[in-house]
Amino acid sequence: MAATPGTCSGPPQARARRRAKATKRKHGVSSDAPPAKRRNEMSFLSAKKTSEKETQRTFKVKSHKKFSPKKYSVNAGDGKQEEKPCIKTSSLFKNNPEIPELDRPVVKQAREQVFTPEAFHELGLHPHLISTINTVLKVSSMTSVQKQSIPVLLKGRDALVRSQTGSGKTLAYCIPMVQSLQAVKSKIQRSDGPYALVLVPTRELALQSFDTVQKLLKPFTWIVPGVLMGGEKRKSEKARLRKGINILISTPGRLVDHIKSTKNIHFSRIQWLVLDEADRILDLGFEKDITVILNAINTQCHKRQNVLLSATLTEGVTRLADISLHNPVSISVLDKSHDQSTPKGRAGQGVAPPQTSDRLDSFAIPESLEQHVTLVPSKLRLVCLAAFILQKCKFEKDQKMIVFFSSCELVEFHYNLFLQTLSSSEGPPTLRQAPSASTRLKFLRLHGNMEQEERTAVFQEFSCSRAGVLLCTDVAARGLDLPQVTWIVQYNAPSSPAEYIHRIGRTARIGCHGSSLLILAPSEAEYVNSLASHKINVSEMKMEDILSILTIDDCFKVRRRENQKSQAVGPQEIRERATVLQTVFEDYVHSSERTVSWAKKALQSFIGAYAAYPRELKHIFHVRSLHLGHVAKSFGLRDAPRNLSVSAVKRRKGKLKRLDLRKKTQSQQHLAQVLRSEYSSGLEAAGAKVRNRSTQEASSQHPASRGRGKRQVPPPPRTIGARRGQRKDKPSQMVF
Numbered sequence: 028m029a030a031t032p033g034t035c036s037g038p039p040q041a042r043a044r045r046r047a048k049a050t051k052r053k054h055g056v057s058s059d060a061p062p063a064k065r066r067n068e069m070s071f072l073s074a075k076k077t078s079e080k081e082t083q084r085t086f087k088v089k090s091h092k093k094f095s096p097k098k099y100s101v102n103a104g105d106g107k108q109e110e111k112p113c114i115k116t117s118s119l120f121k122n123n124p125e126i127p128e129l130d131r132p133v134v135k136q137a138r139e140q141v142f143t144p145e146a147f148h149e150l151g152l153h154p155h156l157i158s159t160i161n162t163v164l165k166v167s168s169m170t171s172v173q174k175q176s177i178p179v180l181l182k183g184r185d186a187l188v189r190s191q192t193g194s195g196k197t198l199a200y201c202i203p204m205v206q207s208l209q210a211v212k213s214k215i216q217r218s219d220g221p222y223a224l225v226l227v228p229t230r231e232l233a234l235q236s237f238d239t240v241q242k243l244l245k246p247f248t249w250i251v252p253g254v255l256m257g258g259e260k261r262k263s264e265k266a267r268l269r270k271g272i273n274i275l276i277s278t279p280g281r282l283v284d285h286i287k288s289t290k291n292i293h294f295s296r297i298q299w300l301v302l303d304e305a306d307r308i309l310d311l312g313f314e315k316d317i318t319v320i321l322n323a324i325n326t327q328c329h330k331r332q333n334v335l336l337s338a339t340l341t342e343g344v345t346r347l348a349d350i351s352l353h354n355p356v357s358i359s360v361l362d363k364s365h366d367q368s369t370p371k372g373r374a375g376q377g378v379a380p381p382q383t384s385d386r387l388d389s390f391a392i393p394e395s396l397e398q399h400v401t402l403v404p405s406k407l408r409l410v411c412l413a414a415f416i417l418q419k420c421k422f423e424k425d426q427k428m429i430v431f432f433s434s435c436e437l438v439e440f441h442y443n444l445f446l447q448t449l450s451s452s453e454g455p456p457t458l459r460q461a462p463s464a465s466t467r468l469k470f471l472r473l474h475g476n477m478e479q480e481e482r483t484a485v486f487q488e489f490s491c492s493r494a495g496v497l498l499c500t501d502v503a504a505r506g507l508d509l510p511q512v513t514w515i516v517q518y519n520a521p522s523s524p525a526e527y528i529h530r531i532g533r534t535a536r537i538g539c540h541g542s543s544l545l546i547l548a549p550s551e552a553e554y555v556n557s558l559a560s561h562k563i564n565v566s567e568m569k570m571e572d573i574l575s576i577l578t579i580d581d582c583f584k585v586r587r588r589e590n591q592k593s594q595a596v597g598p599q600e601i602r603e604r605a606t607v608l609q610t611v612f613e614d615y616v617h618s619s620e621r622t623v624s625w626a627k628k629a630l631q632s633f634i635g636a637y638a639a640y641p642r643e644l645k646h647i648f649h650v651r652s653l654h655l656g657h658v659a660k661s662f663g664l665r666d667a668p669r670n671l672s673v674s675a676v677k678r679r680k681g682k683l684k685r686l687d688l689r690k691k692t693q694s695q696q697h698l699a700q701v702l703r704s705e706y707s708s709g710l711e712a713a714g715a716k717v718r719n720r721s722t723q724e725a726s727s728q729h730p731a732s733r734g735r736g737k738r739q740v741p742p743p744p745r746t747i748g749a750r751r752g753q754r755k756d757k758p759s760q761m762v763f
């Protein structure tokens with residue numbers, strides 16, 4: 028057992044210290060020292076030194092008793108159990124970088140009016156279509172984008188449509204499409220094949236669009252909709268194509284696959300081509316697939332209507348518009364009176380944000396969406412996220428939250444961790460006995476390496492739930508209409524402002540209220556300016572306010588000896604309770620070699636994703652600014668993994684030099700390739716997919732070994748510096 032300060036004296040104390048040191052060496056516990064410039068304590072928590080020591084001492088003793096078993100039983104690999112001494116949680120609140128004053132420029136966000144007073148029956152639609160819109164979809168008045176788009180499309184024009192997330196773009200193209208197809212003179216036959224083709228970037232979106240089309244077609248039973256999206260057996264899709272699909276909804280990859288391999292697919296009657304979430308289609312590197320599809324359609328049919336829709340209008344979208352639209356009408360709902368990029372005032376000091384020179388790059392955000400940002404040192408990220416989830420989804424009623432991560436591995440790791448520790452009936456004893464345990468936290472996860480069946484089930488379950496937390500990658504960022512989502516949390520910052528807009532756009536849809544929280548490290552504070560330059564306004568939420576929720580629930584209270592009174596109040600109490608929560612996470616992660624390995628893989632995936640931020644954001648998100656020891660804590664690891672060491676760097680050095688030469692040209696392609704793994708046609712490497720497992724199984728399998736995720740790249744080309752032997756005052760950082 029490690030020496031406990033204050034309980035030993037004289038030679039026994041020295042012996043205990045030596046033993047503690049030896050244990051530290053044995054388990055590779057390294058210095059917790061930060062870079063010299065980061066040594067300041069966080070200001071809000073700077074309690075008096077003496078009382079701090081006192082509490083740490085007491086806490087160590089008690090926490091050891093209550094939360095940290097003396098020995099862990101660890102699977103030694105050959106089936107035998109081996110007992111290993113526990114290493115206690117090191118201080119979460121020491122040596123953190125100072126949290127900077129957020130220099131937050133106040134910008135005037137672009138606004139759009141969601142609803143109009145106009146009703147659908149004013150459009151001259153088929154009466155059955157109007158009654159379906161009113162009774163089945165239960166909508167009566169048009170949104171702004173619908174009011175502007177439907178008449179244009181009914182006239183047969185091509186259109187480039189841009190309006191904010193959750194403003195009803197799907198109906199904006201589906202209604203005129205159904206209106207025109209039901210009116211086709213010689214009634215459409217199923218065997219005619221496709222009259223309309225709708226391309227969407229993800230499978231969930233394909234299902235969602237299919238659902239809307241299917242509802243609108245209720246009175247027009249002779250028109251058959253169908254969806255191709257991968258994840259299903261190619262054979263059964265071929266059979267459905269052979270029978271005939273008149274409105275075909277597909278992901279690009281899957282459609283290209285059928286164009287190449289299915290004889291029964293033809294486009295001679297195509298009258299509509301819709302590219303929904305066009306910018307995402309491009310981001311994912313589907314441009315080549317779109318070209319293949321356009322070529323296939325162009326050779327068989329010459330006159331058709333083309334529609335391109337997106338919530339964000341990027342250069343890529345206009346490029347795609349150039350190749351796919353013919354003399355289009357450009358529809359943008361942006362409220363002109365709000366479209367001014369001049370910053371009005373500033374909440375902090377500092378330089379003015381760069382002006383938006385390109386209107387393509389500014390985005391409209393729903394007025395009912397409140398955006399927040401919080402600056403959290405790496406060590407505290409995990410407890411901060413957990414505290415926020417508890418605050419919103421456990422202590423408040425009917426809250427539905429989506430948490431975005433940058434890779435599949437990160438989603439799997441956090442999903443399993445939270446399921447085992449925060450979900451009350453399965454959590455460790457400390458949390459299981461929580462007085463508030465009656466409110467059970469429901470966790471779900473969604474990412475591109477899950478089997479399609481499970482993805483669909485999760486999507487539907489979360490759609491129908493009144494409350495719960497969905498942990499996901501950007502596979503859920505675009506287009507998904509998940510009702511009543513109240514909070515969006517971005518645990519890993521998105522790689523572009525467009526991505527930011529789409530992620531937060533999963534809440535505050537169609538006039539509803541919603542909020543978002545972006546979690547940044549202190550070194551990433553400048554990202555707020557980057558958002559401001561795109562007219563995105565975020566207000567700060569203080570980390571201590573998030574952590575203070577832990578004082579509500581006594582399951583996080585430090586148990587003391589009966590004769591010891593609790594001195595902790597205010598910030599000190601928050602520190603203690605946050606440490607209790609961190610200890611719960613660390614205990615779980617260190618409870619077996621397998622869980623340690625999960626955490627390490629997740630950490631590696633995080634570093635890989637961090638290294639893959641685009642060049643224009645590298646000055647904010649650079650692997651060099653990561654303190655590995657601190658980041659490791661946010662994965663419940665008590666120490667930076669040793670296998671990410673100097674020797675590994677040396678081994679890779681030769682390889683790296685060669686890679687460096689090709690890196691520039693390949694990096695974009697590689698990123699697109701990696702991103703596409705989330706959105707693949709579903710035909711490749713089925714073996715790499717996550718099996719549909721029960722919760723119990725899920726927690727006992729390796730989450731990180733199941734393929735790749737968004738922005739997750741293979742072990743980072745640059746790796747981590749050796750921790751051992753480093754001087755205490757030297758930062759443990761990336762070595763290049």
Ligand SMILES: Nc1ncnc2c1ncn2[C@@H]1O[C@H](COP(=O)(O)OP(=O)(O)OP(=O)(O)O)[C@@H](O)[C@H]1O
Pocket residue numbers: 166167168169170173190191192193194195196197198337338505506507508532536537
């Ligand atoms: N006129 C309307 N009145 C009320 N609700 C509507 C109306 N039109 C659409 N909706 C609903 O609004 C929600 C959002 O619509 P939709 O998914 O089409 O938005 P979107 O603009 O495509 O969003 P994103 O850009 O995120 O894909 C859906 O649940 C839809 O049923």
